[in-house]
Amino acid sequence: MVPFNKGTPLKQTGFTLVELLVAIATGALLVSAIYSLFIMQNHSYANQNNVADMQQNVRIAMSVLSSDLRMAGYGFSINGTYISPTNTTVYAVTPTNSSIAPDSITIRYGVNGTTLSAAITNSTGAALQVTGTSGFVSGDFVIISDGQNAACLQLNGAPAGNMLPYAATAVNIFPSGGFAAGSNVYVLRQVSYQVSNNILQSRTDNGAWQNVVNYVEDLQLAYRGTSTPVGTWVDNPIPVNQTTLNNIQLNIMSRTGMADSKFTGQRPALRDHSAGLSDNFRRRVLTSTVRTRNL
Amino acid sequence: MKNKPKKACVFRKNKAGFTLVEILVAITLILFGLLGAAQLQVMTIFTNSTSSQRTTAITLAQDRLEELRTRPFAQIGTPPFSDTSGLYTRTWTIQNNTPAAGMAQVTVTVTWKGKQVQAQSIIANGLS
Numbered sequence: 001m002v003p004f005n006k007g008t009p010l011k012q013t014g015f016t017l018v019e020l021l022v023a024i025a026t027g028a029l030l031v032s033a034i035y036s037l038f039i040m041q042n043h044s045y046a047n048q049n050n051v052a053d054m055q056q057n058v059r060i061a062m063s064v065l066s067s068d069l070r071m072a073g074y075g076f077s078i079n080g081t082y083i084s085p086t087n088t089t090v091y092a093v094t095p096t097n098s099s100i101a102p103d104s105i106t107i108r109y110g111v112n113g114t115t116l117s118a119a120i121t122n123s124t125g126a127a128l129q130v131t132g133t134s135g136f137v138s139g140d141f142v143i144i145s146d147g148q149n150a151a152c153l154q155l156n157g158a159p160a161g162n163m164l165p166y167a168a169t170a171v172n173i174f175p176s177g178g179f180a181a182g183s184n185v186y187v188l189r190q191v192s193y194q195v196s197n198n199i200l201q202s203r204t205d206n207g208a209w210q211n212v213v214n215y216v217e218d219l220q221l222a223y224r225g226t227s228t229p230v231g232t233w234v235d236n237p238i239p240v241n242q243t244t245l246n247n248i249q250l251n252i253m254s255r256t257g258m259a260d261s262k263f264t265g266q267r268p269a270l271r272d273h274s275a276g277l278s279d280n281f282r283r284r285v286l287t288s289t290v291r292t293r294n295l
Numbered sequence: 296m297k298n299k300p301k302k303a304c305v306f307r308k309n310k311a312g313f314t315l316v317e318i319l320v321a322i323t324l325i326l327f328g329l330l331g332a333a334q335l336q337v338m339t340i341f342t343n344s345t346s347s348q349r350t351t352a353i354t355l356a357q358d359r360l361e362e363l364r365t366r367p368f369a370q371i372g373t374p375p376f377s378d379t380s381g382l383y384t385r386t387w388t389i390q391n392n393t394p395a396a397g398m399a400q401v402t403v404t405v406t407w408k409g410k411q412v413q414a415q416s417i418i419a420n421g422l423s
Contacts, residue, residue, distance in 0.1 A: 037332065044340065048339045048340060291365050
């Protein structure tokens with residue numbers, strides 16, 4: 001029998017079925033290994049990204065809040081208070097405590113300082129004579145302070161020359177003897193902080209709430225004064241103690257933006273706010289004390 | 296003609312393809328690559344965790360500095376000079392009259408798991 005391919009060799013190259021199956025099996029093994037590694041890496045990447053964000057958020061919240069809280073009472077009286085145009089005493093810090101939700105706080109301080117160039121005896125006049133009017137606009141509340149006493153007036157007109165026109169008060173709110181030339185004059189700044197829907201928000205002078213930091217879940221504040229009992233943190237100081245308040249404890253909790261189904265945690269208790277139900281979020285808590293220098 | 300030895304390909308004989316050894320070497324190489332990538336994730340988790348611990352530690356240190364500022368100047372050097380909070384140990388030292396009379400240099404050191412952070416500040420009498 002003459003071989004069929006003799007003289008004209010037909011090349012029988014290629015894979016056998018068995019070879020193909022083995023190659024597919026090996027390939028599938030490799031692909032599934034790479035795929036599961038990719039899934040794992042992707043999961044880990046998303047989680048760690050969230051964790052890094054969470055840690056950054058809690059740091060930012062702490063930094064923003066502590067630096068602003070340190071300003072509380074700047075340019076006010078020796079007790080960190082001032083007399084409002086309606087003749088009531090206003091404190092530099094107004095805490096709002098909650099045991100079922102995050103706390104909030106309002107702080108007040110003076111900005112854009114200038115000085116009186118002439119003494120002023122009472123608050124029923126028409127204008128303040130100052131050395132500079134930069135930063136003052138009509139409608140601003142201004143604080144006049146000689147370091148001992150402080151009073152608040154509302155400007156009712158644009159600065160003219162070196163004069164700041166103000167709305168006369170019904171009764172004289174100035175201390176006896178008024179304020180001497182050289183007393184400081186500031187624009188009153190009132191800043192509030194709250195946590196709403198896991199976002200730390202702030203607003204200035206009762207304006208609209210602005211978002212400051214995302215994924216801040218809880219803010220709990222405690223206060224400590226020089227009055228008795230010294231050294232005890234209270235969640236809700238009665239207003240009179242605020243004049244001798246000199247420490248504010250900040251407890252800030254942030255959580256990851258996305259839940260991780262492979263992780264179980266719960267919002268831990270913070271101060272008087274009890275713990276939450278179990279869920280799938282990671283959390284970080286930072287606690288720091290602020291010395292309120294101006295109170 | 297039939298048994299004429301081929302010149303090239305001593306190992307491969309007459310079949311093209313890979314040997315088992317070659318496959319194993321390839322798999323090992325790929326494995327090293329994959330393990331390297333996995334190690335990267337472990338590093339990320341570790342770094343994130345360390346970063347969190349450092350933040351907590353430095354907050355503790357700053358907290359103590361702030362608390363010392365609250366005290367009357369004469370009581371800055373009142374013991375104790377260390378405390379513990381969880382796995383963090385906090386110690387602080389007071390150097391009186393440094394860098395000038397009426398000032399104190401305060402160094403707060405927080406140590407945990409063989410790591411440490413340090414915060415330093417100067418507290419002046421009458422200022423806080």
